[in-house]
Amino acid sequence: MTTHSLAPHELRTTTGIAAATTDLSKVYGSGDTRVVALDRVSIAFREGEFTAIMGPSGCGKSTLMHCAAGLDSPSSGSVCVGTTELSTLGDRQLTALRRDRIGFIFQAFNLLPTLTALENITLPPTIAGRRPDQQWLDRVISMVGLSQRLDHRPAQLSGGQQQRVAVARALASRPAIIFGDEPTGNLDSRSGAEVLGFLRDSVRELGQTVVMVTHDPVAAGYADRVVFLADGRLVDEMAQPTPDRVLDRMKDFDTRSRTS
Numbered sequence: 001m002t003t004h005s006l007a008p009h010e011l012r013t014t015t016g017i018a019a020a021t022t023d024l025s026k027v028y029g030s031g032d033t034r035v036v037a038l039d040r041v042s043i044a045f046r047e048g049e050f051t052a053i054m055g056p057s058g059c060g061k062s063t064l065m066h067c068a069a070g071l072d073s074p075s076s077g078s079v080c081v082g083t084t085e086l087s088t089l090g091d092r093q094l095t096a097l098r099r100d101r102i103g104f105i106f107q108a109f110n111l112l113p114t115l116t117a118l119e120n121i122t123l124p125p126t127i128a129g130r131r132p133d134q135q136w137l138d139r140v141i142s143m144v145g146l147s148q149r150l151d152h153r154p155a156q157l158s159g160g161q162q163q164r165v166a167v168a169r170a171l172a173s174r175p176a177i178i179f180g181d182e183p184t185g186n187l188d189s190r191s192g193a194e195v196l197g198f199l200r201d202s203v204r205e206l207g208q209t210v211v212m213v214t215h216d217p218v219a220a221g222y223a224d225r226v227v228f229l230a231d232g233r234l235v236d237e238m239a240q241p242t243p244d245r246v247l248d249r250m251k252d253f254d255t256r257s258r259t260s
């Protein structure tokens, strides 16, 4: 398979779906410690769309993201990234797919302390033995507003700036899809708003596909749609969310789970 090194626009499929799960279940443990973290979840992430995943703690959000990104394997059901079904890949192919086609932004920034901001941003393509596309890189760096900080090491940057480095790193290899697990969870509201605005811009201006887990209705308001999980199941979806509507929906959940 040579498709792993293609840029996202070349990976565009006629289906318009960047990644999808079908009847995805994930069970941890067995016997008394058996937990059904995901229960037949089918969801598609459309190209060029910003999706937020919400739901109570322990409902399976991180598990869904990890399975969709090939970091964890399903107990049953399937996951496709583009037109590639992940179960058909061997370990090395899966590693290559994660590196070339998927970007990650975690709550802990996972930057390497001895490298400069620029070196951190260009690390994934460098590891893959590729020269990053300079024009693309310039665009990404100017969009995140890091042009004046490229020679700084992570310890010399603020939390928000470090998170922007992590966002730029996720975008640098033009992945087919970016997954963020509470990417702004550790940031103050102003830095969080900057990072969210940047993620939204990458969707609007660069056609990036983004999937983000969040507990914050304000953060979810940046997305094109919100999907709600409860007890490992997909229970609702909201298009063009606003913080108020998301908050109302969450209150609704609380009332129902207390009365059920």
Ligand SMILES: Nc1ncnc2c1ncn2[C@@H]1O[C@H](COP(=O)(O)OP(=O)(O)OP(=O)(O)O)[C@@H](O)[C@H]1O
Pocket (backbone or CB within 6 Å): 028, 029, 035, 036, 037, 055, 056, 057, 058, 059, 060, 061, 062, 063, 064
């Ligand atoms: N490695 C594991 N071994 C056993 N159980 C696990 C493991 N990882 C997750 N779980 C369980 O699976 C369920 C879903 O966990 P998950 O981390 O996906 O929740 P979450 O929605 O991301 O929660 P939070 O909002 O607190 O991050 C939980 O009940 C959790 O205890």
Ligand SMILES: [Mg+2]
Pocket (backbone or CB within 6 Å): 061, 062, 063
């Ligand atoms: Mg989680």
